Amino acid sequence: MNVQSKNVMIFGEVRTNGRLHPATLELTGKGRELADALSDSAGVSVVLCCGKLEDDVLLPVHYGADEVILVEHPSLSFPNPEVAVKILVTLVKERQPEILLAPATPQGRCVFPALAAKCRTGLTADCTGLEIERGTGLLLQTRPAIGGNVIATIKTPNHRPQMATVRPKTFAVPEPRPRKGEVVRPSLPQESFQSLTENLDFTPFQDKQAPVRDAEVVISGGKGLRRAEGFGLLRELADLLGGSVGATRPTVEAKWIPYAHQVGLSGQVVSPKVYLAAGISGAVQHLAGMQTSRKIVSVNKDPEAPIHKIADIALCGDLYEILPQLIQRIREERGTLDVEI
Ligand SMILES: Cc1cc2nc3c(=O)[nH]c(=O)nc-3n(C[C@H](O)[C@H](O)[C@H](O)COP(=O)(O)OP(=O)(O)OC[C@H]3O[C@@H](n4cnc5c(N)ncnc54)[C@H](O)[C@@H]3O)c2cc1C
Known part of the structure; x- marks a missing residue:
């Protein structure tokens, strides 16, 4: 060269x-x-x-x-x-x-x-x-x-x-x-x-779930979940699709989910095949961590929520009504959906 x-x-x-x-x-x-x-x-x-x-x-x-x-x-x-x-x-x-x-x-x-x-x-x-x-x-x-x-x-x-x-x-x-x-x-x-530092030991980070940054499907939740237990619903959907659960910063700050799941400016940058944002408003700091995702699905009851504007599929409504229906449909049509994703 x-x-x-x-x-x-x-x-x-x-x-x-x-x-x-x-x-x-x-x-x-x-x-x-x-x-x-x-x-x-x-x-x-x-x-x-x-x-x-x-x-x-x-x-x-x-x-x-x-x-x-x-x-x-x-x-x-x-x-x-x-x-x-x-x-x-x-x-x-x-x-x-x-x-x-x-x-x-x-x-x-x-x-x-x-x-x-x-x-x-x-x-x-x-x-x-x-x-x-x-x-x-x-x-x-x-x-x-x-x-x-x-x-x-x-x-x-x-x-x-x-x-x-x-x-x-x-x-x-x-x-x-x-x-x-x-x-x-x-x-x-x-x-x-030559170095002044010596490596004494190395303990890799242990987490049973796949790291959110490496997942091909990310199901993320925001303050719209209203409670920590809401992440159980997201986990169910993520498990069905072989994905991981993501989160916004306020849900991490509320201790609903560990920091390793946070997506955004001060969290992980993800670029999965499918990113589903449930109860997430779409603040720029969150978008900075997920906007290169291949397909974005938003679930938000506010029709004016900024997340809907960058979504490929915008579902306007209550996440507690939409997600259980989605889970049920996926269970019914499993084969078809696996192929689509
Ligand atoms: C320096 C800095 C760094 C930051 N870094 C990050 C970061 O890394 N990641 C991050 O996420 N944020 C980050 N933030 C915070 C960011 O600005 C936003 O405050 C945050 O993303 C908003 O989180 P949210 O969407 O969960 O909550 P909200 O903005 O409160 O949105 C909740 C949404 O849920 C909807 N909703 C409510 N109930 C329902 C329901 N039943 N069904 C459907 N929808 C419902 C509402 O309409 C609303 O749009 C950072 C901020 C700063 C200043």
Whole structure:
């Protein structure tokens, strides 16, 4: 890859089991689009730091990367932001990327602020949109601001790289295509792998239900449920459809359901095949977490509720009348519905 041209670098994420985090491929696809908009010669590199990679190292190439920079070291078996920052500082100095992106996962959120400070550049966190400005070639970084009440577009005109993090599921994973690319294993100074932190233990988060962010069907409830028990009805519907239950922030604050289920600006971003919103008004902060869902069904008794405006199917009425009927119909017509979803 030509280091002189304006390149896009992506700090990909490898999970503790050695598998690529899907957000890496989402960002690789977006990185390709941005590179193509920058110039014909702009390339995309994906940096992977891990203990040992279990996926095919060339996987990102099929999603738009020109090269994969792989750093495998025992000190990276568990994410170590301190080591990752040192590695990335070296790579940024060497390669001078125009744009540097990472998923807004806990790892990306730890590494990128420190990296931006070391590179003396800006960082736009949690972007919901990225594009290249015509004429200037600058990265337009879009994100909700002021509590989600405005959508801001941020530019970094004077410093490089232009750095942004993007929440997983914001962009779709592109279709893989057979492409050729390089694998680079950089030789880094031993000092890069020294760390003041030591990983003593790792306890994975335990939850019997599938995480809401990975579900293909999400049945979400809001304050319109009126009581915690209302989530039982949503659980019943979600179980029938093999989905998970989502929630709005006020229901989480009311302790009706744990935070892991919260969808929105300060919760999870989901992009399922079907998102059903029951008793949810459709505040911008909630929409920020679900508006890329493929089909949105709203159930709200207020015909003016904003959620109806973005829904593909808007059901105006009492959720306690509509959902039991829906459950009954699904039970009666199970076979047909399974096929449709
Ligand atoms: C910085 C910040 C971050 C935030 N982050 C998030 C976030 O991550 N996620 C999030 O969800 N919110 C978030 N919020 C809160 C957000 O602004 C809204 O307050 C919240 O989304 C509203 O939740 P709701 O729809 O459950 O409640 P409400 O707005 O009170 O809506 C309840 C709806 O239920 C309907 N309803 C009532 N009874 C029935 C019935 N029987 N049948 C059918 N419909 C009925 C009503 O018509 C109403 O539209 C955030 C706010 C801020 C300031």
